[in-house]
Amino acid sequence: MTTTPDTDRTETPTAALVADYLQAWNATEPQARRALIERVFAADVRYVDPLADVSGTDALDALVAGVQAQFPGMRFSGVGEVDAHHDVCRFRWGLGPEGAEPLVIGFDVATVASDGRITAVHGFLDRVPG
Template sequence: MSTETLTRAESAVRGYLAAWNATELADRRAAIAAAFGTDARYVDPLADVTGHDGLDALIAGVHQQFPGMVFSLVGDVDAHHDVLRFRWGLGPDGAEPLVIGFDVARIDDEGRITGVQGFLDRVPGGA
């Protein structure tokens, strides 16, 4: 994998995590606009949303369900061409994640995410 591809992928993942960690509406909307293409689609076993409004509602709902929790990168980002994959965790800052997921994303020429296929590896009961 080229250094340029990895740098673009890592930057996209940082933006992705910033969007998911933004709790205030204005900050979240700005982070989503910076990280995701206008018509980006996000799909996982619990959600299927398209566009910035859909992403905003989804992320806000996760913050309601898991107040005070933060998303963090688990392991390294892997990428080739315009596709990247990475694992993330959701939990108390600096502690073992309660939720762990694995996402595959596609990015556009500007490095914004155009689509995410998410998988949930670990989810607490009742979530």
């Protein structure tokens, strides 16, 4: 995912973490994706949504690769603002062709450790085609 810095606003550490999170889901080159996953997520991360329940960065990496294979050419993007308090953040995301209306809209709640990495994600699907 390519991002352009917005010089008119200051990005919070949590918003930057979510941007990196989405970048990890968009990184199709395996080594780049793995580096992002290791930077963003704790080694023992747990990711749960209606379609998946995985633990650890190896399993998360495999899940992301599987989603990319299922939705080739699609990109994850942020939808709206990131909301955070204490060690928890929530954010909406879209999945669709780059520059087009997202086909899938989801909502994730993440727990962030003191080292700034995500330890848990609880995902929800708000809009799914079909």
